[in-house]
Amino acid sequence: MMAPETMAEPRKDTPKAQRLTAVKGMNDIFPPESSQWEWFEQHVREVMGSFAYGSIRTPILEHTQLFVKGTGETTDIVEKEMYSFEDRLNGEHLTLRPENTPGVVRAAIEHNLTYDGGKRLYYVGPMFRHERPQRGRYRQFYQVGAEALGVAGAETDAELIVLAAELLQRVGLPGIRVELNSLGIAAERQQHRQALIAYFERHAGMLDADAQRRLHTNPLRILDTKNPAMQDMVREAPELLGFLGDSSLKHLETVKALLTCSGVPWTVNPRAVRGLDYYSHTVFEFVTDELGAQGTLCGGGRYDGLFEVLGGKATPAVGWGMGIERVLELVRVRGLAAPAPAPDVYAVVPDAAAYPSAFKTLQALRQQGVRVQMHAGAQDGVGSMKSQFKRADASGARFALVFGASELALGQVTVKALRDGQGAQSTRPLDQVDGWARTLQSQTLSDS
Ligand code: ATP
Numbered sequence: 001m002m003a004p005e006t007m008a009e010p011r012k013d014t015p016k017a018q019r020l021t022a023v024k025g026m027n028d029i030f031p032p033e034s035s036q037w038e039w040f041e042q043h044v045r046e047v048m049g050s051f052a053y054g055s056i057r058t059p060i061l062e063h064t065q066l067f068v069k070g071t072g073e074t075t076d077i078v079e080k081e082m083y084s085f086e087d088r089l090n091g092e093h094l095t096l097r098p099e100n101t102p103g104v105v106r107a108a109i110e111h112n113l114t115y116d117g118g119k120r121l122y123y124v125g126p127m128f129r130h131e132r133p134q135r136g137r138y139r140q141f142y143q144v145g146a147e148a149l150g151v152a153g154a155e156t157d158a159e160l161i162v163l164a165a166e167l168l169q170r171v172g173l174p175g176i177r178v179e180l181n182s183l184g185i186a187a188e189r190q191q192h193r194q195a196l197i198a199y200f201e202r203h204a205g206m207l208d209a210d211a212q213r214r215l216h217t218n219p220l221r222i223l224d225t226k227n228p229a230m231q232d233m234v235r236e237a238p239e240l241l242g243f244l245g246d247s248s249l250k251h252l253e254t255v256k257a258l259l260t261c262s263g264v265p266w267t268v269n270p271r272a273v274r275g276l277d278y279y280s281h282t283v284f285e286f287v288t289d290e291l292g293a294q295g296t297l298c299g300g301g302r303y304d305g306l307f308e309v310l311g312g313k314a315t316p317a318v319g320w321g322m323g324i325e326r327v328l329e330l331v332r333v334r335g336l337a338a339p340a341p342a343p344d345v346y347a348v349v350p351d352a353a354a355y356p357s358a359f360k361t362l363q364a365l366r367q368q369g370v371r372v373q374m375h376a377g378a379q380d381g382v383g384s385m386k387s388q389f390k391r392a393d394a395s396g397a398r399f400a401l402v403f404g405a406s407e408l409a410l411g412q413v414t415v416k417a418l419r420d421g422q423g424a425q426s427t428r429p430l431d432q433v434d435g436w437a438r439t440l441q442s443q444t445l446s447d448s
């Protein structure tokens, strides 16, 4: 029992509750925009299915060490973008996933997913990075990703790129440019690294603070700099491509040839190095000029070294991650957004006494696949017919179903066209819903 004093009216001078807002850089997604997301995710499921990829769901929280090791200690992500905290209850160091490749690989090792050969997996979900929020860059954002585990051949790299291109094409974005590069194998990167350090040392005066710090930890990352003052110098730096041996070059040539025969446009960008440490051979990005500074839609590559870094057996693997906000923004910029789905029918209920009949009929219609929005009344009544029809119009429904008392008495309901053939109406029997449900999914009353 509630104590009587807790039920007392609040005192007049009680301060108004503080209004809380979402965390900066984290977005609420609601109708009609949320239907764009569902539309995109539906395409993801179809395209992934058509390439025989199965979905994997891993936890959003992982041990911080997973990303320190798997993403790489010297990456921007680990150095400055992770949401990490100590679990108050047991002192564990945890991190909200900033990307999902390490999580997928951890799961694959933990459950021995590649025991009988390759595993092709995809995911869709939120990632978290503490970055400066701006268009196309958020602190909680969503990625769709695909990972092919346990497969070494260049044809899988190509197939994954074709998969990403196909997904973009299905949502109305054909022909997005792929920038390709190869990071070769460890020995080739080692030679290149020596040459790179020597080159940057000769230009030490031009290095900014970030670059100086990276010179001996991760000089490859300097090529990734966004500092305009360093661009000219970086452009002249020795290219990793020049250090590749025959086998690495052949891998890259195979990828190019398979992309060409699939009609996916590509260019080689020798400076596309990706920010992550575990890549080898193929790396790639899908890039557009239509989104300002945040023009990279998708990035990925081969990460043959990652399984071992995370304590597993050596296992070749390749994958990519695509930013869903950026893709949907490009869809919007190009004016391609799919129309938000409206209900087929709005149920007008002139008197609350009609709800029991309405509930039965509407449920039968929904079971026939009709999309129904029921008029919802206020505490003191259902509102005038005029206001109900106004709502019916605003809902976007093509038909109103009117549960008037006189028709109900005859076991009928009135169907009224709201759009095409506006005003046309007819009555339908309540006990034979199956016979006319289809009409409500068509364009006009006369369609069936
Ligand atoms: P950028 O250079 O734009 O920071 P990145 O190299 O950090 O990208 P990846 O780690 O490769 O990005 O992530 C894959 C994709 O996820 C990106 O190509 C982008 O579309 C998207 N993405 C990355 N960070 C964000 C973010 N903070 N907000 C929205 N989308 C993002």
Ligand code: MG
Pocket: 076
């Ligand atoms: Mg980034």
